[in-house]
Amino acid sequence: MGKIKRKLKKIRIHREGTKQLLYGGISIMLVALILWFTIPSCKLPFWIFIAIFSIAYGIVLNFYRAPVRYFPGDDTEKIVVAPADGHVVVIEEIEENEYFHDRRLMISIFMSLWNVHANWFPVDGKVKFVKHFNGKFYKAWLPKASDENEHADTMLTTPDGRDVLCRQIAGAVARRIVTYAKEGEECYIDEHLGFIKLGSRVDVFLPIDSEVCVKMGQHTTGDHTVIAKLS
Template sequence: MGKGIHPSGYSNILVSSIIIILLSTGIVLIPIYLFIKIIAILSAIILILWVVLFFRKPKKIVESPIDDIIYSPAFGEVVVIEKIFEDKYFNEERIQLSIFMSMSSIHLNFMPCNGKLLKKEHQRGHNYHARKAKASMLNEMSTLIIQSNTGKQLLMRQIAGAMARRVITFINENEYAKAGDTIGVIRFGSRVDLLLPIDTELYVNLGDKVKGGWTQLGKLKY
C-alpha cells in the first residue's frame, strides 16, 4: 500500500465509494438470490480497494538525487525507446522513452531530475489506448519542459489513456523541484513520455519494470 494515500485521491475515493456503495446497496435490496447479493458486496469492496490503490504513495523515493541522473517519472513498464525528431519545442533529434502505467500501477507522477519547470501546456484530446503511438500526439496530455541542474532540457508528457479522464499537474512554471518530488497524477490508466537529449546514456531496456522516483533511467552528459 505504500506510505498512505496522496491527498489528490481523497475526493475521487470518496465519490467512487459513495457510488459503489449505493449501487451495491440497491442490488442487495432487490429480492434476488443470496449468492448474488454476496457477490455484489464483495465486488463493491474490491472496487473501492482498487480505487484506493491508484492513489497510494510509493514505499520509497530517492532521498539524495544526483543532478545528471534521470529517474523514472512513473511506475510501470518501458514500452518505447526510440529516436525521434521533435519539431515543436526543440527542433532536434531526441530519445523518446515511454512508460505505460497499468491499471494496478501507482498513478502519481514524479519529477525526473533536479531542476526547474520552464513551460507547462495542457492539451485536450482523445482517449486512445496509452500503448498506441498516436496517444503521444492525440490524447489529452500535459506537456512539461524541464531544465535540469546540468543545464540540459528535457520534455515530459503526462498522457491520458483509454480509462484515464483527467491529467493533473501540481507543479507550476518557474518552480524548482528535485527528482522524486510528486508533481502530478493521471487518473485511471495512462502513460508518461520523456524526450531526452540524444546523447543521454540509458540504463533501461524495453520491457523493464520501473519505479517512479526511484529507478534510474539514464545519465545526462554535461
C-alpha cells in the same frame, strides 16, 4: 538527514482519490444496508453485492496508492529517474520539432490500471513552462498517442542548463491529467509532478547524447529506477 528520510517509507492514499473513495464507500454501505433490511428472507443479494463491490473498491483503492518514496542515492546530478511506475514501451531517437527542433532521445513508460499513477519529476532543476493540449484518446501504448492524445507538457531545465521534456499522456480510459508543476518553480526528484487517472503513459525527451539505463519491456518504479544519465 537523507538517510533518515529514506527509511520513512509508507503508503498513503493520493489526494486525487480521497473524495471518490469516501463517496464510493458511503454509497456501498448505504446500498448494502438497504439490501440487508429490505430483503430479510434472503441474504444472498446482500452477500453477492458485498463480494462484487468489495473487490471493485479494493481495485480503486490500489489505483489511488501514493507511496512516499525517496531516491536511494545521494547524488542526483545528471540522473534521470522514471517519472512513473509501469514498463518501458519506447526507447528511440526522434526528430522533435515542436520545442527542440532537433533529434531527441525519447523514453516512454506505460502505466496499466494496476500501477501507482502518481508522477514524479524525472530530474532536479526548474520548471520552464507547463502546457496542456486537448486531443484524442487512443490506447496509450500506440506511437501516435504521444502527439495526438490529450497530453500535458512540462519542460524542465537542469542546474547545468539542459532541457528535459516530460509529457503526461491520457489513454483510452484515462480522461483526466493533473499537473502540479508551476512555471518558474524549482523542482526535485522525490517530488510529485502530477497524477493521471487510470491507464496512461509518460514520455521523457532527453538530449541525444544521454546514456540509456533501461531496456524495452523493463518494469520501472517511479522515483527509483534510473532510466538515463545526462552526459
